[in-house]
Amino acid sequence: MSEDLISKIPTSRRLVLDLGMGDGQLVANLSNKEKDSFHIGIEINPDRFIQASSSIKNQNVHLINDNFEKILPLFKDNSISQVFYILPDPKYIDKNHKPDLERFYKLLYNKIKKHGTFILITEITNELFQPVENKVLNDEISWITNFFESLGYVTLECHEGYPEEYTTSFLRTFSGDLERIRILYFEFIKTNK
Ligand SMILES: C[S@@+](CC[C@H](N)C(=O)[O-])C[C@H]1O[C@@H](n2cnc3c(N)ncnc32)[C@H](O)[C@@H]1O
Numbered sequence: 001m002s003e004d005l006i007s008k009i010p011t012s013r014r015l016v017l018d019l020g021m022g023d024g025q026l027v028a029n030l031s032n033k034e035k036d037s038f039h040i041g042i043e044i045n046p047d048r049f050i051q052a053s054s055s056i057k058n059q060n061v062h063l064i065n066d067n068f069e070k071i072l073p074l075f076k077d078n079s080i081s082q083v084f085y086i087l088p089d090p091k092y093i094d095k096n097h098k099p100d101l102e103r104f105y106k107l108l109y110n111k112i113k114k115h116g117t118f119i120l121i122t123e124i125t126n127e128l129f130q131p132v133e134n135k136v137l138n139d140e141i142s143w144i145t146n147f148f149e150s151l152g153y154v155t156l157e158c159h160e161g162y163p164e165e166y167t168t169s170f171l172r173t174f175s176g177d178l179e180r181i182r183i184l185y186f187e188f189i190k191t192n193k
Contacts, residue, residue, distance in 0.1 A: 024052025
């Protein structure tokens, strides 16, 4: 039961959460480097979850094969120090889903600690899979920053590309055609209580 698993997470340690971790490469890298933190990866796809859990054996890791929308409410408010969401499915980033996005990212905000951060890396493509123009990219940056700021997040960084240390399997694949698949990096912080 996911509820039981959540109750075993040590609350005294710095919690780092990866939403939709895929094969868990980011969780593996971060948990090797940040031994004092406790790393949680959630993935709904059973095959990807098995891939992650068979390759990550660190003691400071806890992996969950479930829907993160079901798991997130189980965390205490103000309990998570850092959240990663690398390459969200459209449902979790597309402006056409704004009411659902508001509900979900407001809940996430409540779960993040004061001064905790949310790192989002997302890709921009166009319907005809043509090169993405700068205007489209800049409009998307504005939309995403305005959206998160409307929920209380404060933007610390936003730019094209992403730090090497946050590479994942999907990011590596998506980085093969940087004109048609432009990658955006956002770092938000929670500043109030
Ligand atoms: C584009 S992949 C990115 C995977 C990984 N973050 C990476 O960059 O390699 C998106 C992942 O999110 C997972 N996912 C989508 N919705 C989810 C949900 N509601 N709960 C848990 N995982 C979800 C998908 O199964 C998929 O593995």
